[in-house]
Amino acid sequence: xxxxxxxxxxxxxxxxxxxxxxxxxxxxxxxxxxxxxxxxxxxxxxxxxxxxxxxxxxxxxxxxxxxxxxxxxxxxxxxxxxxxxxxxxxxxxxxxxxxxxxxxxxxxxxxxxxxxxxxxxxxxxxxxxxxxxxxxxxxxxxxxxxxxxxxxxxxxxxxxxxxxx
Amino acid sequence: xxxxxxxxxxxxxxxxxxxxxxxxxxxxxxxxxxxxxxxxxxxxxxxxxxxxxxxxxxxxxxxxxxxxxxxxxxxxxxxxxxxxxxxxxxxxxxxxxxxxxxxxxxxxxxxxxxxxxxxxxxxxxxxxxxxxxxxxxxxxxxxxxxxxxxxxxxxxxxxxxxxxxxxxxxxxxxxxxxxxxxxxxxxxxxxxxxxxxxxxxxxxxxxxxxxxxxxxxxxxxxxxxxxxxxxxxxxxxxxxxxxxxxxxxxxxxxxxxxxxxxxxxxxxxxxxxxxxxxxxxxxxxxxxxxxxxxxxxxxxxxxxxxxxxxxxxxxxxxxxxxxxxxxxxxxxxxxxxxxxxxxxxxxxxxxxxxxxxxxxxxxxxxxxxxxxxxxxxxxxxxxxxxxxxxxxxxxxxxxxxxxxxxxxxxxxxxxxxxxxxxxxxxxxxxxxxxxxxxxxxxxxxxxxxxxxxxxxxxxxxxxxxxxxxxxxxxxxxxxxxxxxxxxxxxxxxxxxxxxxxxxxxxxxxxxxxxxxxxxxxxxxxxxxxxxxxxxxxxxxxxxxxxxxxxxxxxxxxxxxxxxxxxxxxxxxxxxxxxxxxxxxxxxxxxxxxxxxxxxxxxxxxxxxxxxxxxxxxxxxxxxxxxxxxxxxxxxxxxxxxxxxxxxxxxxxxxxxxxxxxxxxxxxxxxxxxxxxxxxxxxxxxxxxxxxxxxxxxxxxxxxxxxxxxxxxxxxxxxxxxxxxxxxxxxxxxxxxxxxxxxxxxxxx
Ligand code: FES
Ligand code: FES
Numbered sequence: 033x034x035x036x037x038x039x040x041x042x043x044x045x046x047x048x049x050x051x052x053x054x055x056x057x058x059x060x061x062x063x064x065x066x067x068x069x070x071x072x073x074x075x076x077x078x079x080x081x082x083x084x085x086x087x088x089x090x091x092x093x094x095x096x097x098x099x100x101x102x103x104x105x106x107x108x109x110x111x112x113x114x115x116x117x118x119x120x121x122x123x124x125x126x127x128x129x130x131x132x133x134x135x136x137x138x139x140x141x142x143x144x145x146x147x148x149x150x151x152x153x154x155x156x157x158x159x160x161x162x163x164x165x166x167x168x169x170x171x172x173x174x175x176x177x178x179x180x181x182x183x184x185x186x187x188x189x190x191x192x193x194x195x196x197x
Numbered sequence: 198x199x200x201x202x203x204x205x206x207x208x209x210x211x212x213x214x215x216x217x218x219x220x221x222x223x224x225x226x227x228x229x230x231x232x233x234x235x236x237x238x239x240x241x242x243x244x245x246x247x248x249x250x251x252x253x254x255x256x257x258x259x260x261x262x263x264x265x266x267x268x269x270x271x272x273x274x275x276x277x278x279x280x281x282x283x284x285x286x287x288x289x290x291x292x293x294x295x296x297x298x299x300x301x302x303x304x305x306x307x308x309x310x311x312x313x314x315x316x317x318x319x320x321x322x323x324x325x326x327x328x329x330x331x332x333x334x335x336x337x338x339x340x341x342x343x344x345x346x347x348x349x350x351x352x353x354x355x356x357x358x359x360x361x362x363x364x365x366x367x368x369x370x371x372x373x374x375x376x377x378x379x380x381x382x383x384x385x386x387x388x389x390x391x392x393x394x395x396x397x398x399x400x401x402x403x404x405x406x407x408x409x410x411x412x413x414x415x416x417x418x419x420x421x422x423x424x425x426x427x428x429x430x431x432x433x434x435x436x437x438x439x440x441x442x443x444x445x446x447x448x449x450x451x452x453x454x455x456x457x458x459x460x461x462x463x464x465x466x467x468x469x470x471x472x473x474x475x476x477x478x479x480x481x482x483x484x485x486x487x488x489x490x491x492x493x494x495x496x497x498x499x500x501x502x503x504x505x506x507x508x509x510x511x512x513x514x515x516x517x518x519x520x521x522x523x524x525x526x527x528x529x530x531x532x533x534x535x536x537x538x539x540x541x542x543x544x545x546x547x548x549x550x551x552x553x554x555x556x557x558x559x560x561x562x563x564x565x566x567x568x569x570x571x572x573x574x575x576x577x578x579x580x581x582x583x584x585x586x587x588x589x590x591x592x593x594x595x596x597x598x599x600x601x602x603x604x605x606x607x608x609x610x611x612x613x614x615x616x617x618x619x620x621x622x623x624x625x626x627x628x629x630x631x632x633x634x635x636x637x638x639x640x641x642x643x644x645x646x647x648x649x650x651x652x653x654x655x656x657x658x659x660x661x662x663x664x665x666x667x668x669x670x671x672x673x674x675x676x677x678x679x680x681x682x683x684x685x686x687x688x689x690x691x692x693x694x695x696x697x698x699x700x701x702x703x704x705x706x707x708x709x710x711x712x713x714x715x716x717x718x719x720x721x722x723x724x725x726x727x728x729x730x731x732x733x734x735x736x737x738x739x740x741x742x743x744x745x746x747x748x749x750x751x752x753x754x755x756x757x758x759x760x761x762x763x764x765x766x767x768x769x770x771x772x773x774x775x776x777x778x779x780x781x782x783x784x785x786x787x788x789x790x791x792x793x794x795x796x797x798x799x800x801x802x803x804x805x806x807x808x809x810x811x812x813x814x815x816x817x818x819x820x821x822x823x824x825x826x827x828x829x830x831x832x833x834x835x836x837x838x839x840x841x842x843x844x845x846x847x848x849x850x851x852x853x854x855x856x857x858x859x860x861x862x863x864x865x866x867x868x869x870x871x872x873x874x875x876x877x878x879x880x881x882x883x884x885x886x887x888x889x890x891x892x893x894x895x896x897x898x899x900x901x902x903x904x905x906x907x908x909x910x911x912x913x914x915x916x917x918x919x920x921x922x923x924x925x926x927x928x929x930x931x932x933x934x935x936x937x938x939x940x941x942x943x944x945x
Contacts, residue, residue, distance in 0.1 A: 052268075054320040063319060068234035069227020071440070073391045074473040078874035081391060109227030118225065126221040129842045132671030134224030135391040135440025141225060157886075165881040168874060170391045170441050171671045172849030173842060174885040 037102040041065070042111025050099050057101060058082045058093035061108060069109040069138050073168070080167030083139040083146070084108050090146030109138035112145065120187045121145050124180035132171035143167045144181045148188060155182045155189075212680050215838035216690060220438065220675040229438045232408045233395035233470040240397075241270060243456045243469040244322040245310040246329050247478055251544040251867020252513075253335040255302045255311050262328040263314055268321025271463065272329070273313040273455065275299045279462050281454070282426030289423035290416050292707075294547050295515040297451040297479055298424075298458075304333065305513050306546045307868040308478025313455045315463065338544045338867035342382075342487050342508060349508065349539045358520040358555070363592030364533030369502025372532070373493020377569050381490065381562035382934040383521070384859030385510065386483040387877065388551050390670075392440020393471040394480055396453045398460040405432045405457065410439040412447040413707040414666040414700045420449040421457060437698035439670035444550035445480050446670070447709055452479060477860060477872035481549025484510040484519040486558050490566040492531075498574045500531035500585045505563065507538045512547040516540060519548060524559025524914070527802055528641050529567075530587040544867050550709065552850055553910040556642055557917065561854060561935055564638035564918025569931065577620065578637055578922065579610060590800035598899035601830035602639070602804035605893050609637075609828030612891060613808035622929040631812040634927025640805035640829065640915030642711060644906045649706035649789040651720035653682070655728050656782050659757040659772050660692045663724065667697040667705035667717040671846075672909055673839035674713060680835055681718040681903065685725025686771075687754030706789070711803070711907030714835060716789040719901055723787025729754055731785065735778045736769055742777070743767045791901060799899045803906040805829035807848065809919035810887070813927045818942035822852055822920060824887035832897040832906035840908050844890045847912015853880050854913065855920035856936050 035050040048065070058075070061067040061084075073081030075094045082093040085107040112119045121144045124130070131137040143164060153159040160181045161174070169177065223229040248255070255275075263272045273279075278299045283289065285296040297309050304311065312329055316322030339345040352359060370376070396409040405427065411417040411434060418432040439446060456469035471480070491504040507521035522536035551557075571581035583606065589596055610616065618635050619625065625633040651665035663682040669675045679695040686693075696702055705717045733752045736744040736759060744752065744759060744767055751762045760768040775783060810824035827848050834840050857878040860869045871877045890912075897904045917935060924942070925931050932941045 052318060052320050054324075059319055062234070063236060066236070067227075068230070068236070071231070071392070072233070072470070073393070074874050076473070076873065076875075078473070079391070109225075113226055118222075122225040125225050126217050129218070129838050131218075131221075131224060132673070132842055132846060133391065133439060133441045133669075134220065134229055134671070135231060135438075137224050138227045161882045161886065165883040168391065168879060168881060170389060170443075170879060171842075172846035172880070172885070174849065174880070174882045175845050175888050176842060177882060 035099055037099065039101060040105040042107055053099050055098045056094050057096040057098050060098040061093060067108055067110055071135055071138055073136065080143055081136050081139040083142040083167065085142060085146055088149065090143050109142060112141065119145065121184040124184040128176040128180040128183065130176040130180035131173045136167060136169045140167045140169065140177055144184065147181065148185050155185045157182060212684050212835045214680065214836065216676055216680060216836055217838065218673060218676050219679055220669065231392055231438050231440050232397060232410050233468065235397045235408045237397065237399060237466040240466045240468055241315045241317065241463055242319045242322040243459050243467050244314050244326040245452050245455065246312040246314065246326040246331065247475055248304040248307055248309045248311050249331065249866065249868060250304055250333045250335045251307040251338040251340060253304050253333050255304060255331050256334050257332040258312055258329045260329065263325040266321060266325045266328055268317045269314060269325035270317060271315040272325065273299065273459065275301050279458055281424045281458065283424040290420045292413060292416050292447045293420055294448055296449065296454060298454050306544055307866065308475065308546060310452050310455065310479065313459060315459055315467065340543055340545060340862040340864065340867045342485060342510060342541050345541050345543060349541045352516055352518045352538055352540050354516065357516055357518050358523060358538060360522055360537035361526050362535045366502055366504060366533045366535045369533030370491065370493055372495055372501040374496050375573050376491065376493035377566065377573055378491045379566055379569055380933060381488050381565060383486045383558040383561055384936060385485040386551060386858045387477050387860055388443040388445035388480065388482065389476050389879065390441030390443055390445060393473060393476050394446065394450060394453065395470040396456050397466060397468045398457040399466040400461050400464065403427050403431055407432060407434045409434065409436065409453060410442065410446045411436045412442045412668055412670060412709055414668065415704040416707065417449060418700050421454065424454050425457065425461065432700065434700040435698065436668060439668060442670040442708065443552045444554065444709060447707060448481060448549060450479050473874060474872045477869045479546050481547065483551035483558065484517065484548035486519050486521045488521050488559065488562040490562055492566055492570045494570060494574055498576055498581060498584050500529055502533045503529060503531040505536045507559065509538065509540055510543045510545060510548065511540045512545055513542045515547040517548045519558055520555035521559035521562065523555040524563050527590060527800060528587065528639060529585045530591055534591060553642065553913045556910065556914045557854060560638065560640065560914045561917035561921065564915060565921045568636065568922040568925065579606060579615060582639055595800045598799035598801045599832065599895050599897035600804055601893045601895045605804055605806040605828040605830050608891050608893055609806040609808050609826050612889065613826040615808060622926045627812065630815065632815050632927040634811050634923040634925065635808065636919045636922025636926055637806065637808045638915035638918030638922065640807055640911050642803045642911040642914055644712065644801040644803060644900050645710040646712045646716045646791040646901060647706045649717040649720040650703035651717065651724040651787045652703050653724035653728050653785045654782055655686065655771055657772055657775055660694065661686050661688060662694045662696065663721050664696045664702045665705040665717050665720055666700055666702040667713065668708035669698065670708055672713065672843055673836060677714055677835045677839060678718055678721055682721040682725060685722040686728060687756065711909040711911065715901050715903060715905040715907055718903055718905060719789030720787045722903060723789065724785045727785025727787055728783050731783055732759055732771060732774050736774050739777065742774065743769050795899060801900050803829065803831040803911045805911055805915055807915040807919040809923040811920060811923040811927055813924065813942065818939045820856060820924060820937065825916065826889045827912060827916065828891040828893055829908065829911060830893040830895040831908045831911065832895050832900055833904040834892050835905065837892065840892060841890045843908045844912040845888050847910060848888060848916045849880050849885055850913040851916025852884065852920060854917045854935055859936050
């Protein structure tokens with residue numbers, strides 16, 4: 033079987049051949065497209081380690097079949113920084129020590145970017161905690177994660193206001 | 198572009214500074230390479246089939262069906278498994294367990310590997326493993342402590358803590374005017390690091406390269422090499438980043454050995470990554486315990502006796518003790534102590550060390566029992582602990598190397614607002630109608646050190662390279678060890694290149710027992726010191742040096758200069774000393790470890806006090822931990838930012854222990870029914886609020902040259918009991934098992 037899909041992957045148009053209909057987006061990225069930044073923690077939608085943005089919304093890559101994604105825009109952790117410039121969420125994770133081992137971190141960061149874009153949490157810690165609860169961190173870096181998302185959210189809002197002014 | 202900005206990365210320059218993580222950039226951009234991220238050319242994928250029964254034997258595997266599946270290349274079963282050179286029942290290293298590597302068709306626990314399937318893709322190998330459709334002859338299983346109690350035994354042998362005692366225990370019981378006799382149970386827990394165990398194995402002749410997470414690189418090399426009849430130095434193990442270990446990644450496991458075997462058999466690289474479900478099998482776990490605690494006090498509320506009996510599970514084929522009663526050994530000044538352990542053989546995988554092994558589960562029971570004893574004595578729980586404060590090590594009378602526990606109690610209590618807490622339970626109800634309770638627990642963790650080696654190389658440009666096969670599994674070794682290294686030569690952090698996580702480097706020892714920073718850090722510091730000693734010799738013996746004739750001992754290093762301490766105008770650059778001596782660089786070596794005589798002179802522990810507030814819905818009995826304040830004294834703190842993270846992580850583990858984690862077995866098959874993140878609960882972000890950490894200053898001149906005690910495990914200790922006690926204080930219910938669930942509080 034051979035199937036081709038077109039993706040916009042981290043801003044780049046790609047034609048991707050799918051060698052097996054069972055391939056998930058996660059295994060496509062990790063095992064076939066040399067993008068292992070997205071992590072596998074459970075492979076069944078229970079941990080959030082594989083969170084990526086699909087058409088701007090956060091999604092568990094382990095739960096999506098690659099073959100169904102023709103035309104989709106995918107952003108992974110590898111596509112977040114612009115060259116040397118970190119995304120504000122990435123910078124805030126370093127500053128607030130929002131991780132220890134770093135294994136859940138790509139998923140946490142993509143989830144935070146998605147959460148901020150959803151616009152429901154703002155910098156309210158309770159809502160951030162709730163909105164980030166689909167991403168398990170076994171190291172227990174939650175305190176730093178919440179602070180990081182709060183700060184990034186604030187900075188991005190301030191930047192947007194500045195840009196609009 | 199609207200959503201980017203320059204990195205805000207600040208590095209401190211030496212120990213004591215809250216430097217951000219040196220590996221932070223790699224981790225937030227996704228370029229940090231974990232084991233399973235490697236996909237070498239020509240890779241085969243391996244998937245193992247786990248047993249679905251806990252005891253019996255495999256009677257049939259549909260090998261033909263698996264082999265017929267497109268993309269499947271090999272099926273390895275006990276019938277055709279290539280020979281291993283090492284005996285899987287032997288223990289070649291101190292971290293070896295009897296290993297299940299398809300020796301035969303017997304099944305000793307659910308999840309044991311019973312076949313390995315190789316495929317050109319992960320999808321093919323996964324489906325092949327499913328198609329094996331194993332059939333079994335099953336025997337009755339024993340998965341609960343009571344199932345095999347009759348044959349329980351006292352553990353004996355290397356690495357198995359039998360127990361300890363001092364004083365006259367019977368006299369202690371007799372002297373008590375008030376006493377308690379209570380039993381606590383703790384559930385089996387599985388480490389479940391976010392990164393599941395994984396390995397990528399590649400052979401080149403009789404040389405083996407492994408990408409696999411390891412908490413003890415060089416020991417793991419020896420452990421793996423043993424199975425293949427090659428010397429440990431033929432194994433190159435790369436483990437630059439570990440996605441959490443918690444004790445589970447120091448011991449070679451059967452599936453990893455089988456993947457290496459498959460790579461040798463096929464002469465292709467092989468990748469095996471455990472599924473989440475498989476993390477509830479051959480990778481160790483914290484064994485379930487039942488602990489009986491008998492405490493007594495005299496008329497002055499002084500403890501006359503602590504009698505702590507621990508019963509723990511082990512497998513049918515190997516011995517490991519969750520040494521819960523250890524928690525009672527060094528903490529309170531009881532007239533007499535008995536701490537003992539017994540083991541029960543069950544049809545489970547062999548347990549192993551899991552964050553705070555013994556201390557975590559033992560403290561859970563001890564700290565709740567102390568609360569019960571205080572209640573019987575009509576005394577505030579904190580005051581009761583202070584009344585029984587050990588000024589010297591109970592039993593031996595040895596002084597503590599340092600012990601700021603009193604300060605931990607005081608600072609923690611003040612920050613929490615403990616004063617004025619009503620003695621009786623069910624006294625505090627908020628405006629929201631929720632029952633509020635406050636509880637506390639003491640934390641203690643010993644300060645073991647293993648051994649480590651390191652090398653320092655001073656370069657002509659004034660920068661230095663430091664090397665050791667140390668391990669960063671999230672504690673922050675990449676950063677903290679570099680800080681120590683920089684300090685040893687008086688350099689700034691950015692003048693230091695630090696290499697770790699690779700077995701070809703000097704042996705960095707074990708990341709375990711909360712001793713890695715002290716041990717590997719000690720080795721790095723000594724290596725830097727060795728360079729300085731050599732520089733000093735060159736300079737002070739060279740008439741052309743401004744330092745000529747100065748004693749070596751009064752030299753200090755700062756900013757790339759060697760200076761005379763009493764007259765800093767006499768100084769010379771490292772680089773100039775090297776150049777004049779005709780050397781391009783200078784290398785020093787160092788060893789980290791504890792001198793045996795030091796261990797006999799002082800008792801050495803980290804200490805802490807944890808205060809918890811819970812709110813309980815009076816109708817639904819849902820428990821929320823709303824505040825958790827931990828004050829810890831752990832010697833010198835190298836990096837306050839990372840230390841706070843470690844301690845908070847530990848306290849979250851304590852919350853998890855108290856309220857969430859438990860592996861539940863099906864009593865007929867012996868399988869764990871909740872073997873995934875949907876059923877096996879760990880805290881999520883919404884479970885964590887009001888977390889505060891205080892570190893209490895402590896100078897310890899005896900624990901090791903750097904005064905470091907370690908912070909990796911102590912956060913979990915004390916926290917479990919504090920939460921259990923807070924739940925009692927809120928509800929009036931003493932639940933004597935962990936985790937405490939809604940159903941326990943709903944029960945009349
Ligand atoms: S790997 Fe996708 S949610 Fe866990
Ligand atoms: S940082 Fe280790 S799992 Fe989150």
